Amino acid sequence: MNENISASIAGAAFVGGQAVKLGRRKPSALASSERTSEGNRPSVFKSQYSTGELLGEGGYGSVRAGVRKADGKQVAIKYVRKSPDDDFITIPGETHSLPREVALMEMVSKPSRCENVLELYEWFDMSDSYILVLERPSPCKDLRQFLNGHNCRLSEPLAKQILRQLVQAARHCNDHGVLHRDIKAENILINTETLELKLIDFGCGCLLQDTPYKCYAGTWAYCPPEWLCEGLYLGVPATIWSLGVVLFDMVCGHLPFGCEDDIIDRNMRIAPGLSQREKERTKY
Numbered sequence: 585m586n587e588n589i590s591a592s593i594a595g596a597a598f599v600g601g602q603a604v605k606l607g608r609r610k611p612s613a614l615a616s617s618e619r620t621s622e623g624n625r626p627s628v629f630k631s632q633y634s635t636g637e638l639l640g641e642g643g644y645g646s647v648r649a650g651v652r653k654a655d656g657k658q659v660a661i662k663y664v665r666k667s668p669d670d671d672f673i674t675i676p677g678e679t680h681s682l683p684r685e686v687a688l689m690e691m692v693s694k695p696s697r698c699e700n701v702l703e704l705y706e707w708f709d710m711s712d713s714y715i716l717v718l719e720r721p722s723p724c725k726d727l728r729q730f731l732n733g734h735n736c737r738l739s740e741p742l743a744k745q746i747l748r749q750l751v752q753a754a755r756h757c758n759d760h761g762v763l764h765r766d767i768k769a770e771n772i773l774i775n776t777e778t779l780e781l782k783l784i785d786f787g788c789g790c791l792l793q794d795t796p797y798k799c800y801a802g803t804w805a806y807c808p809p810e811w812l813c814e815g816l817y818l819g820v821p822a823t824i825w826s827l828g829v830v831l832f833d834m835v836c837g838h839l840p841f842g843c844e845d846d847i848i849d850r851n852m853r854i855a856p857g858l859s860q861r862e863k864e865r866t867k868y
């Protein structure tokens with residue numbers, strides 16, 4: 585894969601394997617009366633949580649292990665750097681707007697919850713970042729680390745078990761009006777004891793609409809061909825495409841497409857040794 589590939593098509597941006605989040609500037613900053621709860625005052629964060637080891641780093645900040653002092657609950661603490669391009673979303677039915685990732689996580693956390701979607705406990709609005717206090721499955725790895733620990737390739741039954749949970753998570757998001765848009769191995773956590781899956785990182789997501797999208801945010805290797813060919817895509821088919829890419833990655837040991845032209849031409853390298861059934865699944 586060309587790690588430094590960078591392309592921009594009708595407002596889309598891809599940089600290497602990193603997700604690119606498109607921003608829309610909110611006309612004015614959030615007024616303090618618009619904040620969601622008492623709990624998200626900056627000074628409260630330090631008094632309520634202690635932070636520990638680095639769990640991961642993505643394109644937009646870092647995630648650390650944390651503990652809620654009041655009851656010793658293990659949490660993950662995600663720091664998202666503020667940027668002038670930050671995007672705000674008003675949850676349907678509400679009046680105040682929230683940072684994109686917070687808003688989408690609140691939407692998917694509404695009843696009925698899905699055990700395969702990571703929970704947001706609360707969030708804090710700091711001077712230069714947002715802090716998201718998140719569920720922390722333990723022991724867990726992201727699917728990329730999990731694959732690396734399995735020689736990059738999973739058995740078909742194990743891949744099926746993971747895919748089934750991923751479909752549940754994606755369907756839950758769509759049912760709650762959320763398009764995740766960046767479903768990939770790095771954004772999936774696996775509890776290494778129970779094999780329970782959690783979908784994480786809603787930073788590239790948006791509200792689900794049933795008309796075609798004209799801009800894209802996410803990771804190019806998972807992007808559907810209709811976006812590259814026509815500059816348009818629908819939310820649910822694009823989600824299903826990305827699930828296919830994850831399935832391919834799990835059973836073949838590598839991503840299907842090396843460059844954008846390969847996506848357009850459906851030019852995939854299928855690893856030897858796959859069952860006929862799995863070959864058919866990964867092709868369509």
Ligand SMILES: Nc1ncnc2c1ncn2[C@@H]1O[C@H](COP(=O)(O)OP(=O)(O)O)[C@@H](O)[C@H]1O
Pocket residue numbers: 639640641642643644645646647660662702718719720721724725726770771773784785787
């Ligand atoms: N709740 C969590 N528990 C454990 N590890 C996590 C958690 N959230 C994120 N991580 C780790 O941190 C990495 C980056 O987190 P992510 O939310 O995807 O950030 P980014 O938006 O920067 O991509 C993940 O790939 C994963 O390895």
Ligand SMILES: [Mg+2]
Pocket residue numbers: 642643770771785
């Ligand atoms: Mg991520």
